[in-house]
Amino acid sequence: MGNTSNAGALPAKAIGFAEYGGTDVLRSIEVEVPAPGPGQVRIAVRAAGVNPLDHKVRSGALTGLFPVTLPAVVGYEVAGVVESVGAGVTEWRPGDEVLGAVHGGGYAQYAVAEADRLVRKPAALGWARAAAIPVAAETAWRSLDLLGAESGHTLLVHGAAGGVGTLLLQFARARGIRVIGTASETNHAYLRELGALPVAYGEGLAERVRAAAPGGVDRVLDAAGAGLLPLSVELAGDAEHVLTIADWQGAEQHGVRFTGGEATATYDRPALNGALDLFEAGDLTLPLHRELPLAEAAEAQAESARGHLRGKIVLIVP
Numbered sequence: 569m570g571n572t573s574n575a576g577a578l579p580a581k582a583i584g585f586a587e588y589g590g591t592d593v594l595r596s597i598e599v600e601v602p603a604p605g606p607g608q609v610r611i612a613v614r615a616a617g618v619n620p621l622d623h624k625v626r627s628g629a630l631t632g633l634f635p636v637t638l639p640a641v642v643g644y645e646v647a648g649v650v651e652s653v654g655a656g657v658t659e660w661r662p663g664d665e666v667l668g669a670v671h672g673g674g675y676a677q678y679a680v681a682e683a684d685r686l687v688r689k690p691a692a693l694g695w696a697r698a699a700a701i702p703v704a705a706e707t708a709w710r711s712l713d714l715l716g717a718e719s720g721h722t723l724l725v726h727g728a729a730g731g732v733g734t735l736l737l738q739f740a741r742a743r744g745i746r747v748i749g750t751a752s753e754t755n756h757a758y759l760r761e762l763g764a765l766p767v768a769y770g771e772g773l774a775e776r777v778r779a780a781a782p783g784g785v786d787r788v789l790d791a792a793g794a795g796l797l798p799l800s801v802e803l804a805g806d807a808e809h810v811l812t813i814a815d816w817q818g819a820e821q822h823g824v825r826f827t828g829g830e831a832t833a834t835y836d837r838p839a840l841n842g843a844l845d846l847f848e849a850g851d852l853t854l855p856l857h858r859e860l861p862l863a864e865a866a867e868a869q870a871e872s873a874r875g876h877l878r879g880k881i882v883l884i885v886p
């Protein structure tokens with residue numbers, strides 16, 4: 569039987585917004601402690617990862633693709649302690665330390681998660697780094713699978729130094745995929761550390777990619793959303809070999825697949841376990857671009873929107 573003590577009772581602190589707009593619509597608000605439904609657990613959040621999705625949802629840019637009910641609390645990945653479990657949950661019990669994706673509500677003291685989307689947090693993995701893993705890992709794993717990227721392939725990744733790119737490069741290296749990654753010059757040494765060949769984006773990109781891969785590229789992942797789909801199709805030789813996670817409008821226009829917004833839960837566990845395997849082997853690189861208190865969520869989103877991250881931004885929940 570589920571233990572839902574405190575549910576709906578004590579107010580909990582969160583950062584939310586009642587209207588779409590700039591970072592100034594974000595407010596400290598009080599919400600009810602959420603009750604876990606069947607198959608769910610309530611987590612006392614210790615850290616919440618910040619993703620570009622958060623500011624895109626807040627600004628109203630994604631109302632067509634990713635609708636939310638206002639007032640809304642964003643935040644799609646957390647690390648924390650299981651506090652209570654809903655009906656039918658046998659895998660977790662109060663006190664378990666976990667990380668995983670949530671359907672929003674992560675910028676808060678408490679969040680509800682589907683029990684089967686979580687994995688156990690290794691004791692040696694800090695809260696902030698744990699919260700930085702779920703979305704990037706799942707997206708990276710899904711992208712490699714949907715692209716059909718295989719050992720021996722050359723994969724071009726636009727926007728390789730961000731959260732998704734950071735994990736994708738490591739998963740790709742483990743699978744024997746050769747990666748050419750685009751980033752600004754300041755991130756080139758970082759991409760090399762992750763086993764990729766860096767190239768600068770901007771004018772002349774096609775020539776630089778051809779020079780780096782005289783045999784051509786087999787697959788392209790667009791994680792930059794910077795109008796690169798026609799060029800990507802040209803380089804890959806086939807729109808089927810290109811995937812974007814960042815340009816859903818361009819995808820429609822250029823006959824390229826977009827992934828995101830659909831049910832992605834099937835990839836969570838393999839992706840999280842893949843990242844934790846790297847951690848256990850001492851091989852996980854996941855820098856925290858910034859670590860801020862929950863109260864500074866507006867600054868975190870502003871930095872995320874500027875779009876030049878190395879690794880991830882994480883909010884620490886008091």
Ligand SMILES: NC(=O)c1ccc[n+]([C@@H]2O[C@H](COP(=O)([O-])OP(=O)(O)OC[C@H]3O[C@@H](n4cnc5c(N)ncnc54)[C@H](OP(=O)(O)O)[C@@H]3O)[C@@H](O)[C@H]2O)c1
Nearest residue numbers: 620727729730731732751752769792794813814828876877
């Ligand atoms: N569809 C999905 O399921 C899904 C899931 C997760 C994320 N996403 C989307 O995927 C994108 C990447 O996410 P993320 O979390 O990795 O973002 P992020 O951590 O904010 O990283 C963005 C990266 O893009 C690079 N960049 C900026 N302008 C660029 C350009 N013109 N060409 C190439 N790279 C450029 C930056 O590198 P430099 O500093 O070196 O410029 C930065 O490292 C975002 O648009 C996000 O919304 C989609």
